[in-house]
Amino acid sequence: MATATMEAPQLAVNKRAPTAEDTQIHQTHHGGFRAMSGEYNYWCDTIEGKIPKDLSGTFFRNGPGRMSVGNDQFGHWFDGDGMVSAITFHDGKVHYKNRFVRTPKYVKETQVGHIAFRGFGTMRHGGALKNMLRPPANPANTNVVYHGNKLLALYEGGHPFELDPNTLNTVGEYFYDGQLGVQNTFSAHGKVHPKTGNFFNFGIGFTGFSRQGLKSKVDFYKVSPNGRLVKKVALPVKGSLPFLHDFAITENHAVIVVSSIVMEGMLKCALGIKTIADSTVFDDRQPAQVIVLDLNTLEEVERFELSPMGVIHFGNAWEEKGDIIFELIRFNDFGLFQALKNVISAPKVEGAEFIRCNINLKQATMKIDSLDMPNSEFPTWNNQYTGLKNRYTYSVSTLDNGTGTYFNSVLKRDQQTGDVKLKDFGPGKFTTEAIYIPSSERIGEDDGYVSSVIYDADKGLSEIAVLDAKDLSDIARVKLSHHIPHGFHGHYAPDVFL
Numbered sequence: 001m002a003t004a005t006m007e008a009p010q011l012a013v014n015k016r017a018p019t020a021e022d023t024q025i026h027q028t029h030h031g032g033f034r035a036m037s038g039e040y041n042y043w044c045d046t047i048e049g050k051i052p053k054d055l056s057g058t059f060f061r062n063g064p065g066r067m068s069v070g071n072d073q074f075g076h077w078f079d080g081d082g083m084v085s086a087i088t089f090h091d092g093k094v095h096y097k098n099r100f101v102r103t104p105k106y107v108k109e110t111q112v113g114h115i116a117f118r119g120f121g122t123m124r125h126g127g128a129l130k131n132m133l134r135p136p137a138n139p140a141n142t143n144v145v146y147h148g149n150k151l152l153a154l155y156e157g158g159h160p161f162e163l164d165p166n167t168l169n170t171v172g173e174y175f176y177d178g179q180l181g182v183q184n185t186f187s188a189h190g191k192v193h194p195k196t197g198n199f200f201n202f203g204i205g206f207t208g209f210s211r212q213g214l215k216s217k218v219d220f221y222k223v224s225p226n227g228r229l230v231k232k233v234a235l236p237v238k239g240s241l242p243f244l245h246d247f248a249i250t251e252n253h254a255v256i257v258v259s260s261i262v263m264e265g266m267l268k269c270a271l272g273i274k275t276i277a278d279s280t281v282f283d284d285r286q287p288a289q290v291i292v293l294d295l296n297t298l299e300e301v302e303r304f305e306l307s308p309m310g311v312i313h314f315g316n317a318w319e320e321k322g323d324i325i326f327e328l329i330r331f332n333d334f335g336l337f338q339a340l341k342n343v344i345s346a347p348k349v350e351g352a353e354f355i356r357c358n359i360n361l362k363q364a365t366m367k368i369d370s371l372d373m374p375n376s377e378f379p380t381w382n383n384q385y386t387g388l389k390n391r392y393t394y395s396v397s398t399l400d401n402g403t404g405t406y407f408n409s410v411l412k413r414d415q416q417t418g419d420v421k422l423k424d425f426g427p428g429k430f431t432t433e434a435i436y437i438p439s440s441e442r443i444g445e446d447d448g449y450v451s452s453v454i455y456d457a458d459k460g461l462s463e464i465a466v467l468d469a470k471d472l473s474d475i476a477r478v479k480l481s482h483h484i485p486h487g488f489h490g491h492y493a494p495d496v497f498l
């Protein structure tokens with residue numbers, strides 16, 4: 001069921017001329033964290049290069065659109081209010097629109113002009129009593145997916161929010177016709193199975209208390225191609241409440257890695273003394289737990305432990321000669337998490353080691369290979385190959401190009417030859433996740449395009465990069481009249497939403 005539309009005061013809706021703030025020179029990526037001051041809806045008229053006719057559809061992106069309200073600064077990047085952009089490619093033209101997600105948090109805080117909700121790393125005013133037993137508010141800021149004719153803004157600590165794909169107006173919090181319980185969470189990294197059209201996702205929860213603290217579980221969901229949540233299971237996990245952000249699917253299995261990033265001392269969180277962010281640690285004594293599920297039945301088929309490691313994002317996964325192979329960005333310490341907490345002022349944000357894990361279930365052995373894509377984050381691939389063996393993998397990287405304070409380049413690896421191509425956006429240009437967009441006419445795995453939002457620190461403005469997926473060369477650059485704050489994730493739908 002969907003709740004009624006929630007509205008907040010309207011902001012500007014037209015294209016505007018750059019302001020003095022936009023055009024002041026910034027030396028680093030930090031200016032890209034300032035708030036989006038308007039909501040826009042316009043055809044882009046400044047395009048370098050030419051938009052190919054076979055680039056058709058809508059590239060949605062989500063991310064924190066503002067990190068403060070009134071004089072109050074949110075305490076963590078993960079608490080910024082979700083703002084969704086829709087970049088629509090149609091007949092050689094590009095249309096841009098954006099809307100903040102009208103969550104209860106956004107609506108109320110916009111009305112009162114100060115922080116009114118507790119967050120992942122944010123406390124309400126008034127001390128422990130005002131925060132006690134209050135779960136973090138859902139800013140709907142992490143990802144967006146179009147599946148089962150629904151456009152959903154996602155955040156792992158709560159429910160999805162349904163948006164109108166044409167207008168980006170918020171329809172309301174989404175419960176999959178009541179199948180998603182009030183206590184269930186729904187991660188931002190669900191995966192659409194390209195062969196069945198099913199959408200798989202998970203959520204973290206707890207089932208009670210033990211002497212060691214909270215008893216944790218992973219809920220796992222299967223959503224049919226027409227958008228019905230048809231099956232869910234609860235999987236108990238050992239140890240402290242895990243920070244579980246992403247997972248992988250093969251053609252027949254889900255691979256869940258409960259890493260060594262955990263939330264400890266949750267009693268202090270519950271009492272309103274400590275934030276969840278301050279309770280999240282890398283516990284190098286806690287082994288990573290790998291859980292393998294059958295995608296058809298959702299039954300657990302394997303569970304084993306790996307050496308302690310931190311994982312936030314996964315690459316693709318597939319099955320080969322009975323082995324399960326999955327790729328991920330592996331962290332051996334907590335450095336990135338610390339940088340994310342203070343991301344607005346962190347001197348440098350970079351990725352980590354992109355690895356491939358090859359698990360032989362019969363022999364109970366695992367082999368790990370480096371993918372030679374250093375400093376990587378936000379791994380992506382042609383989603384038509386999700387769960388299937390793919391040849392090409394993409395990521396973004398922090399390159400030392402003179403202003404290497406944040407992701408500023410795209411890497412492409414050919415799994416067959418090991419060849420790695422690099423696209424350096426140049427000094428003062430920063431990006432986040434670059435996604436693969438298939439050609440509407442050609443079907444080869446890298447016959448399409450790679451697109452990402454670039455923040456030009458010198459101008460204080462953003463642009464949409466369209467690269468040739470074959471060699472990462474520039475095809476077009478769509479220059480916007482404003483910036484888009486650094487975001488998290490995006491989703492491409494072949495539909496032309498305007």
Ligand SMILES: [Fe+2]
Nearest residue numbers: 245313488489
């Ligand atoms: Fe993510």
